[in-house]
Amino acid sequence: MKSHILFIALMLSAAVTFAQKPFSKGRLKVSDNQRYLVHQDGTPFFWLGDTAWELFHRLSKPEADQYLQHRAKQGFTVVQAVALAEIDGLNTPNAEGAVPLENNDPAKPNEAYFKHVDYIIDKAAENGIVIALLPTWGDKVFKDKWGKGPEIFNVSNAAAFGEWIGNRYKNRENVVWVLGGDRTPRNDSDDVKVWRMMAEGVARGTGGNDHALMSFHPQPNGLTMGGSSNWFHNDSWLDFNMLQNGHCRDEITYDKIAFVYNKKPVKPVLDAEPIYEDHPVCFNAADLGTSNAYDVRKYAYLDLFAGAFGHTYGCHDVWQMYDKNREPLNGPHLPWHEALDLPGARQMTYVRRLMESRPMLERVPDQSLVEENYNGPANRVQATRGKDYAFIYVSTGTPVTVHAGKITGKEFSAHWYDPRKGEATKIGNFPNQGKHQFKAPTSGYGKDWVLILDDAGKKYDVDFAAQAK
Secondary structure, X not given: OHHHEEOOOOOOOOOOOOOOOOOOOOOEEEOOOOOOEEEOOOOEEOEEEEEOOOHHHHOOHHHHHHHHHHHHHHOOOEEEEEEEOOOOOOOOOOOOOOOOEHXXXXXXXXXXXXXXXXXXXXXXXXXXXXXXXXXXXXXXOOOOOOOOOOOOOOOOOHHHHHHHHXXXXXXXXXXXXXXXXXXXXXXXXXXXXXXXXHHHHHHHHHOOHHHOOEEXXXXXXXXXXXXXXXXXXXXXXXXXXXXXXXXXXXOOHHHHHXXXXXXOOOOOEEEEEOOOEOOEHHHOHHHHOEOOHHHHHHHHHHHHHOOOOEEEEOEHHHHOOOOOOOOOOOOOOOOHHXXXXXXXXXXXXXXXXXXXXXXXXXXXXXXXXXXXXXXXXXXXXXXXXXXXXXXXXXXXOOOEEEEOOOOOOOEEEEEEEEOOOOEEEEEEEEEOOOEEEEOOOOOOOOOOEEEEEEEHHHOOOOOHHHHXX
16 A cells, blocks of 8 residues: 555665764774674764775875765765775876885885875765775785785785884774785785784784774685684784675675674674676676676675674775776776766665664574575575564565564564665564564565564654654
8 A cells, every 4th residue: 555655765866865973973993792883982883885995096186085975975984995006006106196115115105195095084084984994905915816916015024014004094083904905815824924913013003902993804715604704813903804705696695694703702794895786797797797786785685684794885897996098807897986876886875774773783693583594595585683673685575484573572563675775665563473474575586675573662763764864
């Protein structure tokens, strides 16, 4: 019935803005329950990231302004960017003609280059955005079979560079530190030690671990589940874990999230590089095509509902800041400024709206909510809940059977949430006991839905647009 449909003002064609109050609540830290990030005053922080690896290296100041303002309006809260960038980041100058190091020597940083980095970090703060700052891309430690390099870091200089860059940005409250840069440490080398020494240097430079929230960005781990936790989970400097699922469809990242979520000691976890929008699927566009909004949307909900504290979106055109004057990496692309409004990027807005609409810090993964809890990645059903609410992601709109009684209340209200449009449709109220089956409005490939269950007595608002004002 029309009276049961709540049209949310967050339509794809609408201008979407989020109120940004730059860090008035303090820099980020790990929550008391060790599952989430919060500001210093305990205010929950939702990590909605974008991979803009080449931000410092390729964009001019006006272009960086444009990028940051656009992402802020879309609701992104984090930008992941690299000081010593991937695409010949040592020898190809930045937009102002400066390289980061003199003679590729980590002991000789170029002030002109880092003043440009300063500007962008400060502009991000003005827009309410955290910079997840990678001191270097991983090819400067281990070039591997791909990457430009050269390898300039070792056990003798990594700590000193970490301390220098840590000290430079110790007073920027919008900086979170990320080591690694898309590399798997070699077991037969000093890579692990190099990263540990760089982490120790960053901590010294910033004034101690309490002032340097840190993680590690790995490659996808084909034979292991744990991402950064494989090497550093017990290190005191590693505050939260990162995974990368690569750029293929139907990866079981939800199981990897769950694996790290259940590790001891407890640390927050997120997917920091999922499949990018407009990316050659498995680097094989000829056979598999390029990824779409459904691909990126699906991983956001699966990862979050499996226990991730936040999520990072990525776009193949944007991470490399492609424009017509540059050679595209891995196929043809849209210019970065046009790609900012691809459907998947806009739909991340609705992810954030939903996650912030209910108490975040109490949310836990709970597959016992649903009978269809072992479906594979193609038609996965993933469930999460707080004390008095639950979200169930149904990736292809298949019928889902709910085991009631997992949240508070004599009755629960149910809505279908459309992740493509940000609309919620009332289904009705139901007794909070026994089993209840729900059938989504549509089903099939790309017809994903979120089932929202609330303790009816709480009267949670489902007008997600109003909640953001």
